Amino acid sequence: MSLATQRRRRALARFWEQFRHDRAGMAGLIILAFFILVAILAPILISPESLDVTKATGERFDPPSLAYPLGTDEDGRSILLLLAYGTRISLTVGLAATLISMVIGTAVGIMAGHFRGAGSHALVGVTDWFLVIPFLPLAIVLATVLGPSTLNLIIVIGITSWAGTARLIRAQTLSIEGRPYIERSKALGADNWHQMTRHVLPNVFPLVLANTTLTVAIVILSETTLSFLGLGDPLAPSWGAILDSAFSTGAVSQGAWWYVLPPGICVVLVVLAFTLVGRAMERIMEGRT
Amino acid sequence: MSLLEWRDVTVDYAGPDGPVPAVRGVTLSVERGEVLGIAGESGCGKSTLAATVLRLLPDSARVGGEILLDGTDLLTMSWGKLRAARWSDAAIVFQGALHSLNPVQSIGKQLAEPIRLHKTAADPDARVRELLEQVGLPASRASAYPHELSGGQRQRVMIAMALACGPDLVIADEPTTALDVMVQAQVLDLLTGLVRDLGMGMVLISHDLGVLGTTCDRIAVMYAGRIVEIGPGLDVFDDPQHPYTRALAGAFPRVGDPAARYAPVGLPGDPPYPGDLPGGCDFHPRCPVVMDACATASVSLVDAGAGRVAACLRVSS
Amino acid sequence: MIGARDLRVVFGGRVRAVDGVDLEVDAGEIVALVGESGCGKTTLARTLLGLEKPSSGEVLFEGKPLDYRRLKAYRRQVQLVLQDPLGALNPRHTVYDAVAEGLRIHRVPGDEQALVADALSRAGLRPPERFFLRYPHELSGGQRQRVVIAGALVLEPRVLIADEPVSSLDASVRGEILGLLLRLRDELGLTVLVVTHDLGLAWNIADRVAVMYLGRIVEIGPTAEVLQSPQHPYTQALLSVVPDVGHTEQIVLTGEPPDPARIPSGCRFHPRCPVVLPECTSVSLPILGVEVGHHAACVRVG
Numbered sequence: 001m002s003l004a005t006q007r008r009r010r011a012l013a014r015f016w017e018q019f020r021h022d023r024a025g026m027a028g029l030i031i032l033a034f035f036i037l038v039a040i041l042a043p044i045l046i047s048p049e050s051l052d053v054t055k056a057t058g059e060r061f062d063p064p065s066l067a068y069p070l071g072t073d074e075d076g077r078s079i080l081l082l083l084a085y086g087t088r089i090s091l092t093v094g095l096a097a098t099l100i101s102m103v104i105g106t107a108v109g110i111m112a113g114h115f116r117g118a119g120s121h122a123l124v125g126v127t128d129w130f131l132v133i134p135f136l137p138l139a140i141v142l143a144t145v146l147g148p149s150t151l152n153l154i155i156v157i158g159i160t161s162w163a164g165t166a167r168l169i170r171a172q173t174l175s176i177e178g179r180p181y182i183e184r185s186k187a188l189g190a191d192n193w194h195q196m197t198r199h200v201l202p203n204v205f206p207l208v209l210a211n212t213t214l215t216v217a218i219v220i221l222s223e224t225t226l227s228f229l230g231l232g233d234p235l236a237p238s239w240g241a242i243l244d245s246a247f248s249t250g251a252v253s254q255g256a257w258w259y260v261l262p263p264g265i266c267v268v269l270v271v272l273a274f275t276l277v278g279r280a281m282e283r284i285m286e287g288r289t
Numbered sequence: 290m291s292l293l294e295w296r297d298v299t300v301d302y303a304g305p306d307g308p309v310p311a312v313r314g315v316t317l318s319v320e321r322g323e324v325l326g327i328a329g330e331s332g333c334g335k336s337t338l339a340a341t342v343l344r345l346l347p348d349s350a351r352v353g354g355e356i357l358l359d360g361t362d363l364l365t366m367s368w369g370k371l372r373a374a375r376w377s378d379a380a381i382v383f384q385g386a387l388h389s390l391n392p393v394q395s396i397g398k399q400l401a402e403p404i405r406l407h408k409t410a411a412d413p414d415a416r417v418r419e420l421l422e423q424v425g426l427p428a429s430r431a432s433a434y435p436h437e438l439s440g441g442q443r444q445r446v447m448i449a450m451a452l453a454c455g456p457d458l459v460i461a462d463e464p465t466t467a468l469d470v471m472v473q474a475q476v477l478d479l480l481t482g483l484v485r486d487l488g489m490g491m492v493l494i495s496h497d498l499g500v501l502g503t504t505c506d507r508i509a510v511m512y513a514g515r516i517v518e519i520g521p522g523l524d525v526f527d528d529p530q531h532p533y534t535r536a537l538a539g540a541f542p543r544v545g546d547p548a549a550r551y552a553p554v555g556l557p558g559d560p561p562y563p564g565d566l567p568g569g570c571d572f573h574p575r576c577p578v579v580m581d582a583c584a585t586a587s588v589s590l591v592d593a594g595a596g597r598v599a600a601c602l603r604v605s606s
Numbered sequence: 607m608i609g610a611r612d613l614r615v616v617f618g619g620r621v622r623a624v625d626g627v628d629l630e631v632d633a634g635e636i637v638a639l640v641g642e643s644g645c646g647k648t649t650l651a652r653t654l655l656g657l658e659k660p661s662s663g664e665v666l667f668e669g670k671p672l673d674y675r676r677l678k679a680y681r682r683q684v685q686l687v688l689q690d691p692l693g694a695l696n697p698r699h700t701v702y703d704a705v706a707e708g709l710r711i712h713r714v715p716g717d718e719q720a721l722v723a724d725a726l727s728r729a730g731l732r733p734p735e736r737f738f739l740r741y742p743h744e745l746s747g748g749q750r751q752r753v754v755i756a757g758a759l760v761l762e763p764r765v766l767i768a769d770e771p772v773s774s775l776d777a778s779v780r781g782e783i784l785g786l787l788l789r790l791r792d793e794l795g796l797t798v799l800v801v802t803h804d805l806g807l808a809w810n811i812a813d814r815v816a817v818m819y820l821g822r823i824v825e826i827g828p829t830a831e832v833l834q835s836p837q838h839p840y841t842q843a844l845l846s847v848v849p850d851v852g853h854t855e856q857i858v859l860t861g862e863p864p865d866p867a868r869i870p871s872g873c874r875f876h877p878r879c880p881v882v883l884p885e886c887t888s889v890s891l892p893i894l895g896v897e898v899g900h901h902a903a904c905v906r907v908g
Contacts, residue, residue, distance in 0.1 A: 007739060180693035187655055188708040188757070189681035198707075202698045330776040440643075469642040469803060474847035474858045496777045499806075499849035533778075540777040542806045544833045544848055551788060553810045555781020559746040575778075 018284045025280025031273035035266075039088045046081050061256045071258035073242075074249040082242055083262055089238035090270070093154050094220040100158025101219065102165060102212050109169025110204065113177060114196050124170070130163035139222065143231035150233045157222050165211055172204045206285045213278030217271040224267050239263040290360050291318040292490040293342065293379070293458050298354035300337050300346065308351065309564040311337040313514035315354075319458065319490045324481065326505030326522060327494045328537060332560045334514040335494045336384060339460045343375050358458070377407050379458040380451035384466070384494075389447065390435040396446050397431030400453060409454045420449040424479060441472035448479065452487075459483075460492040465500055477504050498534070499541040502526025510534045513561050513571040516590065520597035530599040532576050570602065578603065607633040607797045608654060608684065608765050612893065613663035615649050621867045623649040624660070625821030625874075630896040633764070636791055636798045638812035638829070640805060640844075644866055646821040647801045651767050654799070655686055682712055685758035689770035691750035695742040701726070701753050702738040708761045725760035728794075729753070730786055748779040755786065765797045766790070773804065784811050805848050809833055817841050820874045821866055822893065827900030837902035839879050873905065881906070 019025050062072040070080040112123040139160050146152040176182065177200070185195050226232060227240025228247075237245070242263045246252070251259040295317045301308035312334040319325045329335045340346050341356055344363060356363040358378060366374065383389055391399055400420060401413040410416035418428040424445040435443060444464060451459050461480065465473040481504050484491050495501055501508050505522040510531065518531040529535040539554025556575045561567070567574050573583035582602055590598040609630040615623050623646045631637045639647045652658040654665055656677050665672040672680060688694040695704050705722045708714075714721070726734035729752040742750055751771065758766060768787065772780040788811050790796045800812065808815045808829060815833060816826040817840065825838040836842045843857040859878045864870070870877050876886040883905060891903045901907075 180688050180690055181696045183657070184686065184688055184694045184754070184757075185707065186657060187681065187686035188761070189678045189711050190707075191678075191711075194711060199696055203696070330778060470805070470844060470847055471642060471859055474856065475860075478858060497849070498777075503849040536778050536781075540780050541849070542810050544805055544809045544845060546809075549806075549810055550830070551811060553781040553784035553788065555783070555785060556778040557782065559748065559779065560776055 015284060019280060022280040022283065024276045025283075028273040028276025028280065031269055032277065035087055035091065035270055035273070038084055039091050042084045042088055046084060061251065061254050061259070063256075064258050070262055071256065073245065073259060074251070079242075079259060079262060082237065083239065083266060086237055086239045086242055086263065087266070089150065089233075089236050090220060090223060090240070090267070093150060093157070093223045093238060094216055094270075096154045097157035097161070097219045097223065098212060098216045100154065101162040101215055102208065104158070105162035105165025106169050106201075106204070106208055108162065109166040110173050110196050110200055112166065113170040113173025114192065114200060123166075127163050127166045127170070130160070131167065135160055135222070136225070139226055140229065140231065143226055148231060148233055150236045153223060153226060153232055156226070157219055161215065161219060161222065165208075165215060168207065168211060169204055172207050173200055176200055176203050210278055210282040210285060213274050213281060217274040217278070220267065220271055220274070239266050291357070292321045292323075292359060293319040293492070294355075294357040295338070295341075296355040296357065298338070298341060298352065298356060300334070300341060300353075301351045302337075302347075303349035303351075304564055306564070311350075311514055311563050312341070315511075315514075315516055317509055317516065317519075319492055321457065321490050322484060322488050323507070324484055324491045324493060324505045324522075326501035326508040327492060327511060328496065328498050328501050328508055328525075328534075329494075329511035330496050330537075330560045332513075332563060333511040334563070335511050336462055338511070339381060339462050339492065339494055342379055342458075342460060343381060344371060345381070373407070376403050376451075376456065377409060377454040378456055379460070380454070380456040382447050382451045382459065382461040382464055384462040390443060392435050395432050395434055396438070400431070400446070400450055403450065403453045407454045416453070420452055423452065423483070424449045425475075439472075440468055441475060444468060444472075444476055445479065448476070448483075452483070456489065458490045458492070460494070462494045463496070464493070465495065465497070473500070480504070496537075497541060498526055498538045502538075510537065513566055514563055515571065515600070517572065517601070518593075518597070518599040519590070520593070520599075524594075524597060530593040530597060530604055531572075531601050532578055532603075533572050534599075536577070570600075607631055607635075607668060608799070609666045609896065610650070610654065611664050611666055613650070613653065613665065614661050615646075615653050615658060616661040622821050622869055623866055624653065625866075625869065626663075626893045627821075627823055628893050628896050629816065629823065630666075631765075631797055631799055633797055634791060634795045635814065636787070636800065636812050637814045637816060638808035639799060639801045639816050639818060640803060640808055641818035642803055644820070644864070645818040646866065647818050648769055650818070651769055651799065651801045655684060655767055656680055657686075678712070682761045683763050684765040684767065685761060685763040687751075687754055687758055687766060687768040687771050690774050691747060691754050692742060692774075694754050695750060697742055699741075700738065701740050701742075701745075704742075704753055705757045705760055708757055712761065714761070721760055722756075725756040726753070728759055728790070729756035730782070731756065746779075747775045748782055751775060751783050752786070755783075755790075759790070763796070765799070767799045767801070769801045770803070771800065772807070773802070780807075787811060805833060805844060817844070820864065820869055822874065822903065824875065824894075824904070825900075825902040826894055831900045835900075837900070837907045838875075838904045839881050839906075840875050841902070843880065873903075 060074055060076055062068055064071045068078045073079055073082065108123055108127060112120050139156050142156045143152065146156065182195060182199055185199055223238060224240035227238050228244045230244055232238060232241045246259040295315050298312055298315045300312040301310050315338060327335045341352055342363065346352065352364060397417050400417045404410050404413045404416050417431055421428050421431060426442060426445055465476055468476065477500065480491065483489065493501060493505055502522050508520065508522050508525040509516050510518040512533050518525060518534050525534060526538055529538050536554060536556045542549035558575045561571065569584040569586055570588045573579050576583065580602060586602060588600045588602060590600045591604055593599040593604045610627050613624055613627045617623055627650060639650065641647045649658060653660055656672060702722055705725055706718055709718055709721055723734040726737060731737050731749065731752050772783050775783065787798055791798055802808065812829045814827060815829045816823045819840050825832055825836065825841045832841065833845060836845055843859050846857040857880055872887040872889050873891055876882050879886065886905055889905055894901050894903050
């Protein structure tokens with residue numbers, strides 16, 4: 001039905017129209033666009049050689065200069081270039097872990113809300129368990145057990161952050177389940193899968209979307225924390241890992257603020273950007289219904 | 290002097306494309322001890338008309354004409370006098386009253402609220418008990434919460450709330466919709482009994498012409514913001530003069546009427562949207578006995594028999 | 607065509623929503639199931655549809671008990687029309703999707719678009735193409751209900767069960783939907799069971815009327831007989847309060863329809879009965895049978 005696609009396009013256009021006028025949302029979007037651009041262009045504009053410790057050309061802990069706009073690290077590498085590469089890692093882990101978290105959270109949430117009986121109770125129990133367990137100790141244990149690699153980091157964060165989403169989606173599913181059109185679907189002969197995917201999912205989707213952008217923010221913070229604690233991939237340094245290096249090599253005592261501040265600021269900016277965009281989306285969707 | 294009088298009242302809502310005329314020139318009066326019924330469906334303006342009495346419409350709505358409560362124009366009243374008039378002179382039982390109760394407060398507390406606000410009784414709790422008895426609920430229910438009551442009981446609580454400050458006029462907007470037919474009969478009995486015993490005036494708004502026909506002294510039928518027929522209650526129900534009234538009455542077929550067997554009466558199309566009215570007679574696109582002149586002539590209420598008026602070209606011809 | 611035998615549905619062990627019902631609806635018949643809230647009529651309807659499992663007794667379709675493992679096939683034969691058309695349609699699905707849903711679930715072969723158009727036409731929405739891409743909130747109440755009916759018709763069922771099909775529609779629009787149901791019976795031979803509290807509706811379109819009270823059918827028979835010469839005191843009371851002109855004395859029962867968790871002993875109506883007799887508190891009334899004719903479950907009758 002090409003007409004149906006036309007309607008969807010019109011709906012998207014309307015959404016964009018409203019989003020455009022939301023200053024906070026646009027600010028967040030611009031910041032995000034900047035960082036995504038950096039992440040995409042990093043390997044093109046920067047040769048991997050400049051990150052090679054053995055080929056470093058700068059002095060140790062050099063303050064910012066024309067050659068090195070953000071100074072150098074303990075091995076003489078340009079911090080600006082390190083940050084640029086770090087953007088890729090941080091964003092990749094952030095988005096991938098969020099995807100895992102949202103998929104698990106939405107699936108569990110819908111199933112817990114749709115089914116009744118022992119299965120549903122079990123799902124709710126597991127959700128609550130993950131909600132109650134303090135995130136950091138659990139993540140540390142898992143990361144240590146699995147070993148330091150980017151993939152493991154993604155898995156760990158994905159596994160430990162889906163519970164909040166599941167709770168939210170379950171509540172929304174319960175309220176949708178009470179509506180007559182679910183009953184009608186049953187009367188037409190629909191099985192559980194049909195009801196959940198064709199009726200519940202489209203109606204919880206706006207909530208999922210708004211929740212996703214906020215989850216990314218949390219995930220990036222988690223990734224930064226774990227990397228800072230040294231649990232990240234040593235060969236793929238994200239901003240958190242850079243911060244870790246900064247502290248462990250004594251940059252603070254050396255007064256090398258250019259090593260400590262920029263990574264932190266990047267994290268804050270990206271988290272802020274996602275939050276602004278997420279809130280803007282929520283505002284528009286609330287206004288809609 | 291009438292208890293309540295609407296004189297050529299108009300109400301325009303602020304719409305996205307300009308003003309939307311919800312009420313377009315209504316003149317009607319209610320006497321003490323009388324029950325006036327206003328019949329109509331969604332979009333005809335009856336609820337808007339009711340809300341004008343206590344000036345409960347949003348600020349963006351424009352109200353024209355005069356609304357006289359015991360001779361004083363409500364529209365030009367000062368704010369302080371209006372607040373005093375609200376509830377103690379006139380009260381409304383809202384549509385969907387079953388959901389108008391605060392779920393986290395006991396009904397006794399909610400009943401006491403207007404009493405305390407208007408300081409109409411020295412002992413609010415005693416007055417609350419008195420009110421509950423008046424509406425046929427045991428006084429012990431004052432400590433109950435709304436969800437503990439049935440639909441019929443909640444409706445009685447809403448009526449009690451309307452009576453709380455001893456008003457002279459009560460407007461009940463769809464008081465029996467969503468109630469079982471037996472409970473509906475109980476509530477209607479209660480309302481007509483109150484009018485009789487307390488000498489109040491009452492306006493009953495409903496889309497159910499049957500309910501109005503058997504409880505109201507007079508009925509006014511509204512369509513698209515105008516009145517299309519007025520007459521004694523039973524007459525309007527039994528022998529409607531306007532084609533719309535006839536269709537409305539037909540929607541509630543008389544059990545025992547052989548003409549209604551296997552012959553449901555309905556109108557094509559929908560009640561019109563006030564911002565999108567046809568020319569000529571408002572009803573002509575859906576009228577089963579439409580004539581050519583109806584599309585262009587302007588129609589007003591004309592004499593249709595003893596104490597009856599109807600706005601239809603066929604009546605005047 | 608469809609019916610129940612000694613059907614009982616109990617919730618939570620205490621609430622006897624349906625407390626022993628025998629019913630037989632013949633092919634092409636329109637039967638109205640009337641009663642107030644709490645009488646069990648909606649539960650009975652849902653059980654007949656297979657949406658609810660009986661605690662005992664059985665649902666019969668074409669004389670045979672319902673096979674709960676073959677529910678999906680049953681659904682093609684017996685369809686549902688709900689009370690609130692706005693709630694019954696998924697706000698994110700177009701009219702086309704809503705009607706095609708049944709076809710997709712059952713993987714009905716053939717030209718989907720043609721089938722949907724045909725169902726919409728039969729439900730009175732013409733030209734059907736104009737409605738394909740509309741959303742429920744863009745339609746009027748009457749049109750929405752027609753979409754729901756089209757969604758049921760597209761599966762070509764033999765039976766339609768309608769739960770308060772017109773109570774949430776504007777008064778002047780009701781006649782159209784009721785007329786549609788009559789036409790579907792006349793043209794397609796559809797069997798219709800209408801659940802309603804509105805006796806006027808029953809008078810309008812029903813061949814037979816069954817009056818329910820607290821989980822049992824207390825009176826059943828041809829519409830004209832039951833509504834003009836009611837035998838059961840409850841039916842008499844209900845009819846007396848239906849607003850009418852120059853009517854007999856109103857019998858307004860006191861109190862509310864009682865709680866199905868606490869069904870009175872003997873005749874379940876005896877606490878509110880205006881003509882109660884001493885034996886009514888202990889008599890055990892049989893379930894009304896399915897024989898042709900006008901029957902009422904009351905000591906004073908027969």
